[in-house]
Amino acid sequence: MHTSPSSHEENSRLEALRSYDILDSLPEQDYDDIAKLASQICQTPIALISFLEEKRQWFKSSYGIDIQETPREYAFCSHQAQADPEDPMIVTDSREDKRFAGNPYVTGNPHVVFYAGVPLIDSDGFSLGALCVIDNQPKQLEKPQLDALKILAKQVVNLMELRSSNRALKQSEERYAALSTELEQQVKQRTQELATANEALSDSNNLLSRSNENLQQFAYIASHDLQEPLRKVQSFGDLLKNQYTDQLGEGVIYLERMQGAASRMSTLIRDLLSYSRIHTRRENTMA
Numbered sequence: 001m002h003t004s005p006s007s008h009e010e011n012s013r014l015e016a017l018r019s020y021d022i023l024d025s026l027p028e029q030d031y032d033d034i035a036k037l038a039s040q041i042c043q044t045p046i047a048l049i050s051f052l053e054e055k056r057q058w059f060k061s062s063y064g065i066d067i068q069e070t071p072r073e074y075a076f077c078s079h080q081a082q083a084d085p086e087d088p089m090i091v092t093d094s095r096e097d098k099r100f101a102g103n104p105y106v107t108g109n110p111h112v113v114f115y116a117g118v119p120l121i122d123s124d125g126f127s128l129g130a131l132c133v134i135d136n137q138p139k140q141l142e143k144p145q146l147d148a149l150k151i152l153a154k155q156v157v158n159l160m161e162l163r164s165s166n167r168a169l170k171q172s173e174e175r176y177a178a179l180s181t182e183l184e185q186q187v188k189q190r191t192q193e194l195a196t197a198n199e200a201l202s203d204s205n206n207l208l209s210r211s212n213e214n215l216q217q218f219a220y221i222a223s224h225d226l227q228e229p230l231r232k233v234q235s236f237g238d239l240l241k242n243q244y245t246d247q248l249g250e251g252v253i254y255l256e257r258m259q260g261a262a263s264r265m266s267t268l269i270r271d272l273l274s275y276s277r278i279h280t281r282r283e284n285t286m287a
Helices: 009-017 029-040 076-082 143-243 251-286
Strands: 046-052 056-063 069-071 090-091 115-121 126-137
Touching: 009 126, 029 046, 029 056, 029 126, 029 143, 046 069, 076 090, 076 115, 076 126, 115 143, 126 143, 143 251
Parallel strands: none
Antiparallel strands: 046 056, 046 126, 056 069, 090 115, 115 126
């Protein structure tokens, strides 16, 4: 004996139904074609693709009747969920069935007498609704008709799962596009930062180059200008030593020290001048 689903099971079923994002969606030709085909195969004036929500029964497709939803308490397929949710529910004459005899859709328009519904069961085993056919007179379905109805119900579920997969793919593509845009912005920002850093480095290099050039020019000029007075110091020193050695006495020692220091300084100046000339020629060659 089957009992009504627990509140936890029902909440899980409702969550699964809502995950397909199909409720209150616009009509789609694929679903309408299945409903029409079901009506023609079973030779009934009405065929419905219905989904059972918390308080209503909503129709994704309604062939032969202009209706979008009904209260859940009047939905035939809600009794199916309380029986065996995996088996088709056949009501040959609802007027003789105490579950439906007082249903306003039986006593009033559209005067549902015959009902056959095949549950829409997704890959997780949740019964989300039904593909049903309706007539206003008692009826029996042949086995091939019922088998065809089951096949069409599976196609409805396939369409739903394809819809869900496409939506997930679209969301994935949107996330990828967002990540790509963010990455492009980061690359652009980093490129701008590197360009700014390179520009600053170039300015620093130019400043350093000018400083080195000024320094070389100063060294060249200084060494060149210092040579003349240093030569005079050496010349006068030699003159004093040659002509006044006897008068200088011990002063000759200090004169020789002075001459030695002048000689060393002259060597340093010549080296500095040679370095400046080499550096200048190298820069001219590189230019």
